Amino acid sequence: MARAVAVLSTVLCGADLVPQLRGSLGELESCVSKPNFQRAQSSWCGQQQEPVACFKELDDLNPIWDCHLQSAQCSLGAKPCAWPKDALELAQAPERKVSEAAAGNPTRFVTWNLYVFTLAGRIHPVVDELMRMQPEIAAIPEMWHEKHAILDRLNQVSGNVYAFATGGQTEQFNDADILFRADKWEHIASDLVPFSAGRAVNWAALRRKSDGYTLLAAGTHPLCCQGDYVVMEAVDFVIRTLAGVQQQHPYPIVLMGDLNTGYFQPSQQLLRNGHMDAFGRRWQIPMTFTDAWAELHPGNPDPSTINNDPVRLDYVYFQKTPISVGQSVVQSQIWPRAAGSDHRAVSGDVVLNR
Structure with missing residues (x-):
């Protein structure tokens, strides 16, 4: 050697x-x-x-x-x-063809916090990483006016296949913009709903062109470094907001983003279980989710996604109840840190079916 x-x-x-x-x-x-x-x-x-x-x-x-x-x-x-x-x-x-046919045709969802502070000088390596990950739908926290340069470069190298959901004042809040393959998905509606301290949740209703399958892609980025109670409040707000959106657009939800808290914290248990006793009260939300990474890696559900800190902050969640995104999560990855970001991207591949 x-x-x-x-x-x-x-x-x-x-x-x-x-x-x-x-x-x-x-x-x-x-x-x-x-x-x-x-x-x-x-x-x-x-x-x-x-x-x-x-x-x-x-x-x-x-x-x-x-x-x-x-x-x-x-x-x-x-x-x-x-x-x-x-x-x-x-x-x-x-x-390999037999294996893929047995697994169905999965769709890849990605969340990746780009670290906004030096992002303007890293457009090309960021796009290189996105092309390596090949998301069909993604949530991208910490991206402000660089969004347009990223999209331009992404479409130069991809053959003009990507778009951002444009609903809401996405450049005025710390949120998680929804990126999608416009050659595979049709944009129906989208918006941004703000909550505390300039934070917001993005959502987009997207319809797959091949078969009409429709979903709600959502992204958010709660406040950092103030403990899980702040994240719990944000999760409660985000889910109740998405429940209202789901009444108008009755499709399953994929929730992605940098949630700024670890897998075992009460806010994440609330998303997975639908209820949680924490911080002196009982919390309850009207839906539950499957964590793409933990579903396939139950022995290691909380790996580092931020620097080399022993905690996970980034998640791809597939709605489980009352509407299910699909029957099977077939793959999930935590990608190596790249392109100058302090975060690792997380992806989840799921077979989407009614």
């Missing part, structure tokens, strides 16, 4: 970077045989062209690979492997 690193380091100094790297990858084992390769190929790394990825063992607390690397330098706990040139053909293998 030391020889492989030395060879790759030497090649990095050469003028013809990628071809030489490709020629020297015999020193590294192929990624194909590594744990979670199929997930890495289909989601984490996408159609990677770079020659190296860093894989994790199955028991790693954050098994997501580091992708799109030009050298064999990996972060702590990860190991380098040679990304196969024929990854596209591997992805199209018959057994």
